[in-house]
Amino acid sequence: MSGNDYLKFMTEQVVSYIDLPAEERKKRKKKEKFSKPAYSSRWLGVLPFALKVFFRK
Template sequence: MSGNDYIKFLTEQFVSYMDLPPEEKKKRRVEGNERPSISNRWFGVLPFAFKSIRKKAE
């Protein structure tokens, strides 16, 4: 992707976001702030890695 294409993409995304009503913007921000599961918050990626290894062994 060239620099001009990237700038065009960013501009389109920005304009489409600015055209949204304030309620929709707030809804998107709230959805984006959901917390990860407790195991991921406390131990990072390790629980996920152990689960996937256990699944492969079965």
């Protein structure tokens, strides 16, 4: 991806976010804040993921 494409993409993302009503932005923020990571990651960190990747290869 060239620099111009990336800049265009980021500009579109920012503009679409700004165009949302304030209530919708707050709802999105809350949803992202309270979404829980996977059980194994939450309790054990990156170790389960690293072991899974190690054993699959």
